[in-house]
Amino acid sequence: MATLTHSEKFSQLCEAFEHARAKLRIPGASLGVLMQGEYFTAGFGVTNAEHPLPVTSDTLFQVGSITKTFVGSLAMRLVEKGLLDLDAPIVHTLPSFALADAAATQGATVRHCLNHTGGWLGDWFNDCGEGDDAIARIVGQMAQLEQLTPLGEKWSYNNVGFALAARVFEQITGKTFEQLLQDEIFTPLNLRHTFIFPNDVMTQRFAAGHHVTPDGVLVARPWQLGRASHPPGGIISTVGDLLIYAQTHMGVGGAGFLSPASLRHMQTPTLEATGLYQMGLTWWVGQVASGAFVEHGGATNGQIALLRLVPSHGFAVAILTNAGVGRALTAELGHLAMQIFLGEGMPDSLLTPAQPALVEYCGHYVARLNEVDVSEKDGKLWLTVRALGRFPRPDSPPPPPPLDVSPPLEVGFYAPDRLVDANAIAFGPRGEFVRDAAGAVVWLRWGGRLLHRVK
Secondary structure, three states, rough: OOOOOOOHHHHHHHEEEEEEHHOOOOOEEEEEEEOOOEEEEEEEOOOOOOOOOEOOOOEEEEEEEHHHHHHHHHHHHHOOOOOOOOOEEEHHHHOOOOOOOOHHHHOOOOHHHHHHOOOOOOOOOOOOOOOOOHHHHHHHHHHOOOOOOOOOOOOOOOOHHHHHHHHHHHHHHHOHHHHHHHHHHHHOOOOOOOEEHHHHHOOOOOOOEEEOOOOOOEEEOOOOOOHHHHHHOEEEEEEHHHHHHHHOOOOOOOOOOOHHHHHHHHHHOOOOOOOOEEEEEOOOEEEOEEEEEEEEEEEEEEEEEEEEEEEHHEEEEEEEOOOOOOOHHHHHHHHHHHHHHHHHOOOOOOOOOOOOOOHHOOOEEEEEOOOEEEEEOOEEEEEEEOOOOOOOOOOOOOOOOOOOOOEEEEEEEEEEEEEOOOOOOOOOEEEEEEEOOOOEEEEEEEEEHHHOEEE
16 A cells, blocks of 8 residues: 555545534634644634634634743743743742742742642633733732642642743843743744734634534633733634744754753653643653654633644644634544554553542542532442633633533543543543542642542
8 A cells, every 4th residue: 555645644634623523513623734844734614603704724713821832932032041040939030929828939930830830729810901011910919829739749730820920021021921922932933823912813814712502602702811811821823833833842943943952941851740741841741652742732712722743753733723622623633643644643541450449539629710529330430520610700600511511521540540531541631639648639630730629
C-alpha cells in the first residue's frame, strides 16, 4: 500500500472531524495541522447560530487558556532581557500586594503563578472595567481569596495567578499587559490574525460561543471576558496563527524570539500535574512512545480550544470550536490526529484489576466553579459533576444543561488514587484523590482543580 502524503492524511482527518462535529451539533470549528514544515488548515460549519457565516481557516475564535502559554512566553522574553526573576518574591516588585495568608504574601513568586502552585483560590473572575487598571484592580481583590493549601505545596489550576504575573510584567516595564503581548509576541512572530481587544475583533469574521441544549443550540452570552481576564484567557486567534506560534515553540522560525534554553525551560517537567501530565512553565507536558508532547487547552463561554505539539516530529495540531461540547471534539480528534500523522495517539491508562475500598472515596467535593458527588454502585465508582457558574463574573449563572444530560461518569483506577473515565482510557478525563498527612482523602483533583471534601 502506498504511503499517504501529508495532504491525504489531512483530508482523512478532516472527514472524521466533520463527522464528529456534526454528531456533537457543534455549530462551527476550525482545524489546523503542522507536519514537518507543511501547514494544513480548514474551517467547518458556521460562526453563529443566529447570524451564520461559514467558518474559514481565518475565522477568529477565543483560544481561552492557551493564552497562558503566551504569558509564559512573555515571562521568558523578560527573563532574557534581564528584567524579570521568576523566583524573586512578588512583593519586591509590588510592595502593596497582599494575600489572605501572610506567608504566601511574602513568598509568592511569578513561578508559583505560572506553574499553578500558589495555593490560593484560583478561579476568581470579576468585572474590573475596561481601563488600563483592570489587572491591578483584580490583583487588589486577591487579599480576600482563601488560601486553600500552603504556598508551593500542591498543584491546582489557578487562573487569577496569571493576572498577578501580568501585573508584575506591567510594573517592571511600564507597559500594559496587552501592549506587551503586541510588542513582544504578536508583532515579532507576525501573528496578523491574533488579537485581545474585542474592538479589534469586531471588524473580522469571528465565532460566537454556543450551548448545545434540549432547547436547541443557544448563543452563549456574554461573549467578552473582561479585561481583568485577559492574562488567563483573553487571546482571540486562528488555527493558522496558532500553528505559527507552535512552530516557534518547536525551535523553528521566530529568529531571536526565545533562546533554545528558554524553550527547554518552558517544556521541562517540574512537578506532577494531573493525569497524563506534568507541569512545565505554563505548558502541560506528556509522553508518548516516540517522545514528549506539550499542550494547552482553552475554555471560555461556549468556546473550546486545543493546541498540542510533538516537537520531535515537527507536529502540531490546533482545534478551535464554538460550543461547550467542543471538549469532546478536541479530545477525540486531537488523539486521532496523532494516530493519523504519527502512528500513535494519546497513551492509555490501563485500569488496574484490583479495586480499592471504594467507600473511602465517596462524598461531596466542592470548588468555586463546580461540585462533584462521588458514589459507589454495583462495585463501581461514579462521579456526578455539576457546574456552579461564577464565570465570567462572580454572579454568572451555570450554563444551561447539555442536550443529553449525562448520567454519572463511571471511573476506574489506573494507579493508586488515580482515576480515568472507564470508557475512554486513551483520551478521557483523569483525576486524582489527594490525601492529607494522616492519609485521609481530603481532596479530589478534577478538571485540574482541587475540590475539597465537605461530607
